[in-house]
Amino acid sequence: MAREKIKIRKIDNATARQVTFSKRRRGLFKKAVELAILCDAEVGLIVFSATGKFFDFSTSSMKEIIDRYSMHSKNLITAGDLPSLDLQVENGSLTIMRKQVAEATRQLRNMRGEDLNGLTMQELQKIEKSLETGLSRVLRKKGEQIVEQINDLRKKGIQLMEENTKLRNQVYCPFMFSLSPSSLIALFGPGCVALVSE
Incomplete structure (x- = not known):
């Protein structure tokens, strides 16, 4: 017999919500470990509960992962600041059409x-x-x-x-x-x- 699908929505009962959070958090961390081992991936995971409790998992130093993420984000923003050739052509066409x-x-x-x-x-x-x-x-x-x-x-x-x-x-x-x-x-x-x- 197949398991019945649960509708994903906020759980109203605070106790049931906390129990579900603990179970799902453990499952999420387990999946993160599996992903790191199977794919040799560098994984960093940060979770805050509804009560403000902090949980984290990282395959190496969390600080190194966050620094690496910050550098990657800055590189993306810098590359995004320069308009691509296609965008320049479109802007030129748009200017001509406006005229x-x-x-x-x-x-x-x-x-x-x-x-x-x-x-x-x-x-x-x-x-x-x-x-x-x-x-x-x-x-x-x-x-x-x-x-x-x-x-x-x-x-x-x-x-x-x-x-x-x-x-x-x-x-x-x-x-x-x-x-x-x-x-x-x-x-x-x-x-x-x-x-x-x-």
Whole structure:
């Protein structure tokens, strides 16, 4: 039968917590010894209990291990202070992109008619030409859409007229021949007499 997994969370009962701490600490120190022996590793372990009690284990002098750790940490920090070539390239790319975004934002503001002070006549003419080109494109596209809408409306108008004619024929046919020409003219107008006579 497999052992049931225990949820890892703080133990509320202080006595049970202290017992568990003692057992787990012994197990941790045992694993540290095994790691040092099996792998010929230099191990230093420091543990403080919840009550503030200090426990330590080291394969050699704890001071030597801590000094070695401090030197290693300083070397990592020194190496980390120098940006790598990749980071320098990324920073350069980021700077270029920021400049491009700033330039595009400035151009957009100019196109809106903002921040025009300080621009030369040549720059103002360039903006004017860009606006005229853009306006002509907008007007051309707008004209195309208007023509499309007119054509759609014409098609719908023709369809409505055809449906209207069909409906009139359906309405006129059953009783049209039973009415006199004067009654037809009074109801439907002069064109209906021609339809009946046909």
